[in-house]
Amino acid sequence: MCFRWIKKSSIGNNTVGNNILSQHSLPSSDYWYWIGVGVLLLYVLVFNIIVTWALTYLNPLTRSRTVAPADVTPENSDGNDERVGEDFAELFRKSYHYREVEASIMHFGSPLAGSEPLKFESTYARDALSQFLICLWKQNLVYWRSPQYNGVRLCFTVIAALILGSGLVEIPYILVQTIFYGIITYFMVDFERTAGKFFLFLVFMFLTFTYFTFYGMMAVGLTPSPHLAAVISSAFYSLWNLLSGFLVPKPSIPGWWLWFYYICPIAWTLRGIICSQLGDVETIIVGPGFEGTVKKYLEVTFGYGPDMIGASIAALVGFCLLFFIVFAFSVKFLNFQKR
Template sequence: MGALHSSCLFLGVSNASSVQPVISIERTVFYTEKAAGMYSPLAYAAAQALVEVPYIAAQTLSYGIITYFMIGFERTIRKFLLYLVFTFLSFTYFTFYGMMAVGLTPTQHMAAIISSASYSLWNLFSGFLIPKSYIPGWWIWFYYICPVAWTLRGLISSQLTDVETIIVTEGFKGSVKEYLDLHYGFNSEMIGISAVVLIGFSLLFSGAFMASIRFLNFQRR
């Protein structure tokens, strides 16, 4: 779990951070082209989002093939494909979040500051550092709107919630499946829901980016 949490968070943040300077520079060019009436803002924003998809897919394949077998997950087609799907969705919403942060702020530097704060909160409430059962009631709402929490839920649920190996820890003796359900709330029933939620985050962030390009203008004359 620690390897999945760290790698997805690190690579996701790397994706979001690397796309921000590109979006910031190209937005300046877009203002000029928009004034000349070359194309509509929505077409530009949609193209900016879609052009990232092939890169994310290639990154997912290279990362997934290496790490899946290195970690030692069960070698079945279904689990391997689910691993790739959740990894792809994770990289996608991180990338779109980085684009959205630039779109909603006047400068790349401000976007980086706001993004850093979000990453810290996502890391804290992902359900790994503080399991869901230990999160205070007045903060549990943030767990459910945390994209990284749904990434972990999808990845772990798709790989480990059918493992019947007996483990013994302090205060617990039972199967891996029972441990994950008891301490983290992970079970196989959440695989589909997790995928839908991650798709929703990707659409939300990309939609917010498109709206920012359409309605916000930070150009200084």
């Protein structure tokens, strides 16, 4: 369909597309395309900043306070209530109950004469493998529950066990999604019905779903709120789609943006799927400025060379590992919780 816009018009020597742009007083130079792309990206950035600011400052979390009768004072509250508008923690520090607790700590914190310190054979009650299996089991049980439920009840000594459990529990669900999506999409698109190509399609879709899942986990782990994670992710998704090599083919991407094409995971997904499904097709096609096989057309138009299936799989596996490792480090070393 896009070929008709680059055909020579019967009016003058320009193409059909150039004539239409001229009739509407629109510029037809190539650089105006990238100016438009830059303006759209600027709008995305501005809107994301506004949304982030609104979510941060227009809906602040208010402090919860306990309401007590007016005749309750710090002396008779015993640390269990507070006056309206006063700080509960400060009232507790002034109460008799607080002083009693402090005295108990001092009393029981001093070892008895002749006693020996406690000794344990190991640092943790369970080894790392046992904790990992327990985390995996519990993650499967609470997978569909609220984040508050998970955060309060999943406290383990070895953080690696929790992190691995959080990631591996996603795999069965991703696998089921891949099978359903792959069966529906593959035959609907009417790709070549061979077992090898169908298997490769499932492999690429499984890796794609996996790195999208791990990217979402990474975004949540690196940001203080789900709202900010969603805003940042939407900006990256826009760039991924724009520079994945489909909307703008690789040969048409300017040199200063070509680096982003190679670090774009969607680009490797498209490269792998298209090369695995169409990279060996020798059917002759004819279009404006091109006549040759489908295989040659992919190489000339999209820059998809032969024998790129293995490299695409390796790249997607690398993205999955990268996103998951960053997520693991963010969970271990970043803490956005506030009292």
